[in-house]
Amino acid sequence: MAITPDSSVPAALELRGVSKAFGAVVALTSANLRVDLNSIHALVGENGAGKSTLVKIVAGLYHRDAGDFLLRGESVDFSSTAESKAAGIAVIYQEPTLFPDLSVTENIFMGRQPTNRFGRIDRKAMKVEALRLFERLAVRIDPDRPAEGLSIADQQIIEIAKAISLDARVLIMDEPTAALSGVEVDRLFAVARSLRDEGRALVFISHRFDEVFSLCDTITVMRDGQYISTDPISEVTVDEIVRRMVGRDVTELFPKQEAAIGDVVLSVEGLTQPGVFTDISFTVRSGEIVGLAGLVGAGRSEVVRAVFGVDPYAAGRVIMSGTAVPKNSPSQAMRLGLALVPEDRRKQGLVLESSVARNATMAIRRSLSKLGLIDSHVENKAAAIWSSRLEVKTNALDAEVGTLSGGNQQKVVLAKWLATNPRLLIIDEPTRGIDVGTKAEVHRLLSQLAGEGMAILMISSELPEVLGVADRVLVMREGRLTAEISRTEATAESVMFAATHSQEHAA
């Protein structure tokens, strides 16, 4: 585990002074990364720091503009992902792309099926090899089942099995744990450790520091497309790493202002949609941040989508300051002062191929029109106001929003809804997949908005976020509200108990 650059032993993978620009947008200015065999190397940085660009260069998806790229001491130059794979590099993405209709085995051997002496595909040999791979990884997946319906965790394992069967020496995992449950993360880590012990080099990209510190032995920090530092993990602390990532001190992750809690803004009464959620009743007051906690799949997003009118509901009422909100009409809900920042910003929050300005003014396009007419001049003006207030980083207002980093995309979604001047802001996973610095900004913003009298309903799967930001925590389990806990009584234990307690019995 020698970390100090030892030039006598060539590194498994080494990048020096790599740069990459897309037109006027510079993604990498000088990136360094040196990964040794027998090591799990963490690569961390805020969104937009250039991690993904670096990974894509290694994977052969992009070509570097300048710098050195060495594999086991030899300079390489990939012009396609096939070349990168042939050189022993495998990249496991957050959401693998398998062929859903093909079997697990067929997916592993796609494009290089073993053949028997008649030139036909040797199914038997394929299955034997697949079983051997799974045994080696100590996982149980039926090799004959179709890939359709496999959990994301299992899909990642299949990608890893594929990589091992190709004898990849360098495995890069780009935020693999983002969609995994606790047990699945443990299994993935066990696999990762055994791969390390076999003498492979692993790169692990994650925003979760507890995972980084428990799994990795070395850590490289990037910021604004530049290399910042590489250290053995035992010699650094989380605070230090965060400071290097952000370039400043993040003193408090969840700043919370005191706000005067006022009248009831939203009241939901007996909301029911069979099979999805049952008898949901709660209120949100002005100046109050209500956290909606629970496990993924508990029906939280479905409830807020129904409240906003995107999803249907069979029974119950939604009332905004005394006025009933009609069903199935987001535009009516918006008129009554509701705003919803949805869970999936790439599919639901933004029109990725449209410009920053069009997206930021999407929800206020009616009020921007004069005599029914609207033009880009008015849109740009309105978009600039909220973009600058939230410090969106973009080249120009007509840039496609899909080219922005995740944190900046989330800011555009926030700008879009704050522009409507809502009385109730519903925000579903406000900081999923965004970096530490932006996270703190979002939390400060929510707290500030509540201070100005806005009512906020926040769904979050991150317990520290719920406990740090919310005045009151509602907990859902299997489509029902199981607990309402005040800020003073809310602890990680009490919330988790309410979110899981039937599983406790089952287990």
Added chain:
Amino acid sequence: MSDTTTLTSPAAPAGQAPGRSYRNYGSSLFRRIFVTREMAVIALLAIVIIVASVSVKNFASPITFSYLLLDTTPILLIALPMTLVIITGEIDLSVASMMGLSSVTVGTLTQAGWPIEVAFVVALVVGVIGGALNGFLITVVGLPSLAVTIGTLALYRGLAVGLLGTTAVTDFPKFWTDIAKAKFAATGIPVVIVPFIILAVVFAVLLHFTSFGRGIFAIGLSSEAAAFSGVHVERTKFILFMLTGVVSAFAGIYYTLRFGSARGDNATGLELSVIAAVLLGGVSIFGGRGALHGVIAGVLLIGVLGSALRLANVSSDVINIITGALLVLSVVSTSFLAWARKRRQRRGGTKKTAVSATAG
């Protein structure tokens, strides 16, 4: 598209100062107006007109142009709402059949002794109902528009032929058949161009300068994100199908008067000319991209090319081959440009063009 570059600040690069200001556009006004798919079509149209005027005998005469406009008016008219439908990611193949049905409606009613003006109104109402049926099946029942309008293509044509059989009604008031062919004095410009211009302005404003139009583009790029932003996705599509229905019925009335003949098979196959012209004009078949000026240039390009080649005694088979090849080329060129842009980004991506090329 037509507004000027207003800089909120002098071209500031992505700076770090809080309270930052933004450039409105990533590329120059010149690039945004002239380096676009629409401008390429307009330029091609101009080149074809100039070359044909110089080299084809009789092409550069008022008569050629007035017949050209009289012939392409139905396509021009229907291309307007069709552009909006295709930008939402849907398609309407029943437009030519609706023209036939509208033509037969006018014919049978006048034959039965109704005043022709009333027959016009009934035909337009038939158009609205036909469009609403398409819209209902697509937005309420939730069927794909390709399947629905292939069905109604057969249905409306069947109704039209069934109502009038193989006969034709040719007895219309001279006043109206004259209007359909009338020209503004010596200029050779047909009168029918007036309703087209009015409709073109209405549709251009609707698509490019209203919040309804913003919704149309958003639906085409991501109907889910549009729904989350309060766009009435289904209602918008329903309205657009009613518009194609009523405009097709209007085109059917014009067609009937111009040729003085109401027949069940009037305008058979015209839907393909309309869609070809819309795609040639730079509208993406996948939805979300396109502009009306490009579409109008696309319709005229096909029309002018056909008319010039006919005057040059080129057979209609060859004309079909040429327009078909043009369409394939235009679709291939779009994909090729996208591919070239990607490649430029992968390789030395320092050229300015890599980003600004996406502005269109």
